[in-house]
Amino acid sequence: MRTLDHTRKIVQGERLLSIYYTAGYPTLESTLNIAATLEKSGADFLEIGIPYSDPVADGPVIQESSQKALRNGMSLKVLFEQLKPLREQVQIPVFLMGYFNTILQYGVEKFCADCQAVGVDGAIIPDLPLYEYEEMYQPIFEKYGISNVFLVTPQTSDERIRKIDALSTSFIYLLSSNATTGKQLQVEDRSEAYFARIKNMGLSSPIVIGFGISNRETHQKATNYANGAIVGTAFVRVLGKENVAAADISEFIASFK
Amino acid sequence: MSQYQVDDRGYYGPFGGAYVPEMLYPNVEELQNEYQNIIQDPSFREDFVKLLKDYVGRPSPLYLANRLSEKYGARIFLKREDLNHTGAHKINNTIGQILLAERLGKKRIIAETGAGQHGVATATVCALKGLECVVYMGEIDIERQAPNVARMKMMGATVVPATSGSKTLKDATNEALRDWINNPVDTHYIIGSVVGPHPYPDMVARFQSIISEETRKQLVEQTGSSHADHVIACVGGGSNAAGMFYHFLDDEAVNLIAVEAAGHGVNSGESAATTALGREGVLHGSRSILMQTEDGQVIEPYSISAGLDYPGIGPQHAWLFKSGRGTFVSATDDEAMQAGLLLTKLEGIIPAIESAHALAHLEKMTFKGDETVVICLSGRGDKDLDNYMKYFGF
Known part of the structure; x- marks a missing residue:
């Protein structure tokens, strides 16, 4: 069985490249193939998005991919069915990222149990607050060994970051700026100062930077301060091209190396 | 503190919170x-x-609608939020x-x-x-x-x-x-x-609570008592209802009636009757009751009234519904349009179609003796003239 210690070791690496994409996009059946291709191409770990009708933290590109995925018939039920052979094909860590309502309706305990059953390592749920997680859901996540990943933004207080660090069992998802997904990261003094501030806090959890990471330059810049960085919108754009093939995915990943 | 008001964690019973x-x-x-x-x-x-006094024109009148009262056999007051500056609450x-x-x-x-x-x-x-x-x-x-x-x-x-x-x-x-x-x-x-x-x-809700604060005073002036037997308001997200109910919440002798929009009928597939069709869930930052698919995708509601076609209700309303403090009912497009026309003919007041949903519930009530009813007339109908014209062919 996969353990969180194993996952945590992997995300403690250097200059890691993580990729986000929406489940069921561009086609309903593409989810697992894309994961396998990404691993072969050299991605270090993955976030698979659970499509939702009202994704408030996302910009237009990921919104559209979610809508398309929903029209394709994607749901958590379908996704877990598709992920049954996940660990026959993919060994790198996999996280599911989605909005809380879809998980609440599926059942938080069933969600965690199914994650464990198919070998998903953790979940990123942007609109599940820290308070509600601690009060209601932490024991369930722990029971099934599923990591809940918290977000930190430039406005998050040091005190709150310390608390998040203590609760984190895999990595902390550091937002490059206060923004929705798909905005180009402006690598400027302000963001570098913020990355440096976090780095100098000496947190025990690995740090992975996301939002606005779209190319080699922004990835390099971010990983000067963090264990890894996550590319979402730029990759979803690649998937949106007509007749996208495995070679397009490999080429995209290679451009970061 | 009232069991119907928010607690110090930001919840109303199991509803509310800050899911952001x-x-x-x-x-x-x-x-x-x-x-x-x-x-x-x-x-x-x-x-x-x-x-509120000099710019909005408050207090808004509490008007005893005589001909409407006569028709339904009750003492029916209208809280005239339609007379506010900009035409609504x-x-x-x-x-x-x-x-x-x-x-x-x-x-x-x-x-x-x-x-x-x-x-x-x-x-x-x-x-x-x-x-x-x-x-x-x-x-x-x-x-x-x-x-x-x-x-x-x-x-x-x-x-x-x-x-x-x-x-x-x-x-x-x-x-x-x-x-x-x-x-x-x-x-x-x-x-x-x-x-x-x-x-x-x-x-x-606190900003809108001026509605019921004034109403209770005006009831005393006009009836000698701040009591009302029934207080009725329409609910989309629920702000006029929250304000209309606010100072009546702890007075359990007052029947609080929330009227949702049933569109073409609660089970027609084109409706906004959230409590009838919805389940507990999280939308726009709070845990409440919302219309959604089995998978938790939010359903687009329908009502002829643009102010009521929201797929959820406020968390306090969800709590009033679940705790039984509030009575949640619905009115269809047709019922609301007829109620709007009726008020216009009987009282010379053209209501917003939203508010007409609250009026429509009168048809389904039976009154004994001299019961007092307050209806929140949340907005005026000027904005809805096109809809009224199309519907009735004026």
């Missing part, structure tokens, strides 16, 4: 920490009351929130709007205070509600079309939340209903 992405946490936390101090401050109270909230935004030092105001009533009320107070105003409105609603778009623009607001999803109120709300995520420091988001993350539902 971390990006919005500092904004919401700032409001949570500050709103009570600010709105209880005497200088805030003074400014608020003065503007929405302005009570935007006045409160603009004063709050000023005290928080915010320079830019954003809002969502469906039919445009809240957008107009927000643009109005921004003009009043000289603050930048951006209103998100569904692309489809912009086409349907041209006069309100023009009003907002005349007052200097920027109206941004929401082009995502179903291109209506729920998507306008999503776009406003996205704007707030991208502009966390200088911007205040004026939510138009008793929805959203804590403290919005409580804050908006």
Whole structure:
């Protein structure tokens, strides 16, 4: 069985490249193939998005991919069915990222149990607050060994970051700026100062930077301060091209190396 | 403290909370920490009351509708929020929130709007205070509600079309939340209903509570008692109902009736009757009851009334429903349109179609003796003339 210690070791690496994409996009059946291709191409770990009708933290590109995925018939039920052979094909860590309502309706305990059953390592749920997680859901996540990943933004207080660090069992998802997904990261003094501030806090959890990471330059810049960085919108754009093939995915990943 | 008011964790029973992405946490936390101090401050109270009196025209009358009373065999009062400046109860909230935004030092105001009533009320107070105003409105609603778009623009607001999803109120709300995520420091988001993350539902309800505060005083003046047997209001998100119920919540002898929009019929597939069709879930920052698929995808509601076609209700209303304190019913498009016409003919008052839903419930009630009924006439029907004309062929 996969353990969180194993996952945590992997995300403690250097200059890691993580990729986000929406489940069921561009086609309903593409989810697992894309994961396998990404691993072969050299991605270090993955976030698979659970499509939702009202994704408030996302910009237009990921919104559209979610809508398309929903029209394709994607749901958590379908996704877990598709992920049954996940660990026959993919060994790198996999996280599911989605909005809380879809998980609440599926059942938080069933969600965690199914994650464990198919070998998903953790979940990123942007609109599940820290308070509600601690009060209601932490024991369930722990029971099934599923990591809940918290977000930190430039406005998050040091005190709150310390608390998040203590609760984190895999990595902390550091937002490059206060923004929705798909905005180009402006690598400027302000963001570098913020990355440096976090780095100098000496947190025990690995740090992975996301939002606005779209190319080699922004990835390099971010990983000067963090264990890894996550590319979402730029990759979803690649998937949106007509007749996208495995070679397009490999080429995209290679451009970061 | 009242069991029907928000607790110190931001919940009404199991409903409420602040289910927002971390990006919005500092904004919401700032409001949570500050709103009570600010709105209880005497200088805030003074400014608020003065503007409500001199600018909005409060107190709004409580009018004993004689011919309507005669028809239904009860003593029916109308709380005339339709006579407020800008034509609806929405302005009570935007006045409160603009004063709050000023005290928080915010320079830019954003809002969502469906039919445009809240957008107009927000643009109005921004003009009043000289603050930048951006209103998100569904692309489809912009086409349907041209006069309100023009009003907002005349007052200097920027109206941004929401082009995502179903291109209506729920998507306008999503776009406003996205704007707030991208502009966390200088911007205040004026939510138009008793929805959203804590403290919005409580804050908006407090600003709207002026409705029932006045009503109880006016009842004493006119009947010798502050008691009403039935208090009726329409519910989309539920802000006029929250204000109308507020000072009656702890008086269990008062029957609180919330009327949702049933559209073409509760089970027609084209409805906005949230409590009849919805389940517990999380939308726009709070845990409440919402219309959704089995997979938790939010369903686009339908009503002839643009102010009631929201897929959720405020968390306090969800609690009133679940605890049994409130009676939740619904009225169809047809029932509301007929009730609107009836009020016009009997009393010379053309109600907003939203408010006509509350009036429509009278047809389903039976009264014994001299029961007192208060109905919140939340808005005037000028904005709905097109709909009335099309429906009745005038």
